[in-house]
Amino acid sequence: MTPEERTTAIVAAAAQRIIAATAANLSDFRTELTIRLDSLRAELTTRLDTIERRTGRIDLNLHAVMLQTAGMSKSLSQAEALDSSFAATLAAQQRAIDDLYAQLAALKRQPPAPSN
Numbered sequence: 001m002t003p004e005e006r007t008t009a010i011v012a013a014a015a016q017r018i019i020a021a022t023a024a025n026l027s028d029f030r031t032e033l034t035i036r037l038d039s040l041r042a043e044l045t046t047r048l049d050t051i052e053r054r055t056g057r058i059d060l061n062l063h064a065v066m067l068q069t070a071g072m073s074k075s076l077s078q079a080e081a082l083d084s085s086f087a088a089t090l091a092a093q094q095r096a097i098d099d100l101y102a103q104l105a106a107l108k109r110q111p112p113a114p115s116n
Contacts, residue, residue: 001009
């Protein structure tokens with residue numbers, strides 16, 4: 001065997017060992033990657049389920065708050081209407097008082113009626 005043939009055989013044998021080792025490493029890597037991806041998928045599924053449950057509870061709470069807000073808004077509208085009614089009544093009373101005061105002042109300015 002010539003030195004070139006011998007070198008070629010050594011290189012070919014080394015290449016075969018490298019290919020075999022690489023194939024085994026790739027198989028191990030694929031298995032490990034599959035295991036980790038499955039684990040990640042399970043964890044993400046668990047977390048998304050938790051988020052979905054929390055979102056459902058938040059939705060219920062927000063609905064309750066909206067109902068309470070609607071009730072408060074109605075109460076405030078009724079209070080504003082009552083306040084407007086009181087303001088109108090007070091303004092009418094003040095006008096009546098002012099009219100009575102004007103009439104009383106006019107009576108005081110009249111000369112007294114002669115006594116018989």
